[in-house]
Amino acid sequence: MVPGTRSCPSGWSKAYDGFIMGNWHTHVNSNEAICVDQNPLAYGNNGNQNGGLLYTVEFDQGSGAVPYTNQREVTCAVCTR
DSSP: OEETOSSOOTTOEEEEEEEEEEOOTTSTTTTOEEEEESSOOOOOOOSOOTTSOOEEOBOOGGGTOTTSOTTOBOEEEEEEO
16 A cells, blocks of 8 residues: 555556545544555445544645645555556
């Protein structure tokens, strides 16, 4: 997974691109994030989804996460060789 871009390095193939997502920052074990396809195959459900919520990851300029844009969703690409 390559954060901050929608493309792969030279010599790599892109499986998909999307956005980095994870738990809300106050949730238990909120330190893991994943790259979620921007065009997921999903089906609607009116059931209780409180056990599996994902939120987009944003960087704050105060975190030292240069060169990411302040308070914007972080893109990602999943690459294979």
